[in-house]
Amino acid sequence: MRGTAETDTTYQQLAESVVFKRTNKNVVVESFNDKQLTIAGSGRSAYVFKLHNTKRVLKVFYPPFEHLAKREAKIYKKLEGINYFPVMHASGQNYIVIDYIEGFTLFECLVMGKRIDEKVLNEVDHAILLAKSRGLNPSDIHLHNILITLDGNVKLIDVVRFEQVKQCNQWDDLKRGYYKFYKKKIFPRKMPSKLLLLIAYFYKRNLLNRFVT
Numbered sequence: 001m002r003g004t005a006e007t008d009t010t011y012q013q014l015a016e017s018v019v020f021k022r023t024n025k026n027v028v029v030e031s032f033n034d035k036q037l038t039i040a041g042s043g044r045s046a047y048v049f050k051l052h053n054t055k056r057v058l059k060v061f062y063p064p065f066e067h068l069a070k071r072e073a074k075i076y077k078k079l080e081g082i083n084y085f086p087v088m089h090a091s092g093q094n095y096i097v098i099d100y101i102e103g104f105t106l107f108e109c110l111v112m113g114k115r116i117d118e119k120v121l122n123e124v125d126h127a128i129l130l131a132k133s134r135g136l137n138p139s140d141i142h143l144h145n146i147l148i149t150l151d152g153n154v155k156l157i158d159v160v161r162f163e164q165v166k167q168c169n170q171w172d173d174l175k176r177g178y179y180k181f182y183k184k185k186i187f188p189r190k191m192p193s194k195l196l197l198l199i200a201y202f203y204k205r206n207l208l209n210r211f212v213t
């Protein structure tokens with residue numbers, strides 16, 4: 001197939017153009033090929049770049065998480081054909097290339113005051129069910145890993161932990177929080193991002209159980 005090898009080399013080169021720097025607190029990008037890439041987001045193991053003139057992103061895992069690229073690629077292959085997940089186009093030692101999802105994460109929706117409909121929760125449940133039917137154990141499903149596209153469809157990203165054995169309760173806890181707080185009239189229309197990050201911080205340290213149960 002003409003072009004595949006060339007394209008993959010280009011992805012490889014683009015991934016190699018990304019230089020990371022470790023600071024006291026986290027990892028930041030020091031430089032990258034900014035003629036072809038724009039930062040689209042980052043998480044606890046990678047930076048994600050929009051590839052110019054395409055509808056794709058390049059997710060580059062930073063040290064020491066490079067090995068997760070292969071794991072995530074393998075899982076995306078298992079999810080192939082399920083519309084709730086981006087299509088994967090290529091992968092390498094420390095990167096994957098997947099569809100760019102034009103829209104907002106649930107985190108961004110909360111910060112911007114963009115209403116999250118109950119339908120979104122049902123769609124995520126459906127996506128989880130479909131992933132389970134492929135033998136996976138959907139995990140790490142939280143506000144930064146669920147996107148709503150501009151035409152209102154739901155997409156899940158960051159599937160790298162879908163093969164873990166441990167039970168992950170994040171999605172069930174988020175759903176409980178939705179019905180217990182978000183649906184209430186007094187819930188603020190917009191949430192400051194710092195407050196949301198603080199809630200996530202306490203949640204991860206098991207300090208919120210009392211409020212969400």
Ligand SMILES: Nc1ncnc2c1ncn2[C@@H]1O[C@H](COP(=O)(O)OP(=O)(O)O)[C@@H](O)[C@H]1O
Nearest residue numbers: 040041042043044045046048099100101144158
């Ligand atoms: N396919 C995509 N389309 C648009 N934005 C994305 C895409 N993938 C990731 N992002 C953005 O980048 C962030 C980090 O990506 P993610 O895959 O969750 O990395 P990590 O594994 O480090 O958490 C996401 O929260 C989202 O904001």
Ligand SMILES: [Mg+2]
Nearest residue numbers: 043144145158
């Ligand atoms: Mg993530």
